[in-house]
Amino acid sequence: IGARPRRTIRLALWTGEEQDYFGSLGYVEKHFGDPKTMTLQQEHAKLSVYFNLDNGSGRIRGVNLQGNEAVRTIFDTWLRPFNYIGATTLTTLNTGGTDHMPFDAVGLPGFQFIQDPLNYDTKAHHSSLDVFEEAIPDDLKQASVILASFVYHAAMRDAMLPRKPLPAPHKETK
Numbered sequence: 001i002g003a004r005p006r007r008t009i010r011l012a013l014w015t016g017e018e019q020d021y022f023g024s025l026g027y028v029e030k031h032f033g034d035p036k037t038m039t040l041q042q043e044h045a046k047l048s049v050y051f052n053l054d055n056g057s058g059r060i061r062g063v064n065l066q067g068n069e070a071v072r073t074i075f076d077t078w079l080r081p082f083n084y085i086g087a088t089t090l091t092t093l094n095t096g097g098t099d100h101m102p103f104d105a106v107g108l109p110g111f112q113f114i115q116d117p118l119n120y121d122t123k124a125h126h127s128s129l130d131v132f133e134e135a136i137p138d139d140l141k142q143a144s145v146i147l148a149s150f151v152y153h154a155a156m157r158d159a160m161l162p163r164k165p166l167p168a169p170h171k172e173t174k
Contacts, residue, residue, distance in 0.1 A: 062089025
């Protein structure tokens with residue numbers, strides 16, 4: 001299509017989220033920093049944003065801002081063209097349980113899209129029915145367009161997305 005993003009776009013497929021974010025945490029520790037000590041690596045300063053789409057089917061309805069109010073007006077502008085297909089929500093709420101958490105834990109902007117839950121927590125999720133055939137093609141198309149648009153806008157910005165203050169080191173409790 002001739003697109004020439006100003007920033008590098010990386011796509012990742014993780015494994016082991018249910019095993020304490022095995023894939024995404026390993027990637028964050030290798031490239032960006034250690035959430036236990038908050039020892040950061042050089043690549044930390046170069047990452048603008050991490051977007052996560054975790055729930056398979058389910059139309060995107062918005063974005064959890066993870067307490068990062070500084071991105072609200074930016075995301076509102078990016079989401080507005082999709083209001084007519086039901087993507088209207090920007091909430092300050094934090095959501096856990098997805099692979100954006102290790103990024104957020106080292107102070108990187110990490111966001112999870114809000115999706116219709118469908119039967120995610122009932123019959124399909126983590127069962128033998130959690131297969132491609134359960135995916136709803138129209139939901140996947142809608143989510144793909146919105147995610148691609150957000151990624152493209154982020155890659156074309158003059159500045160990186162605003163960050164929250166760095167968190168304190170995460171101390172393990174015994």
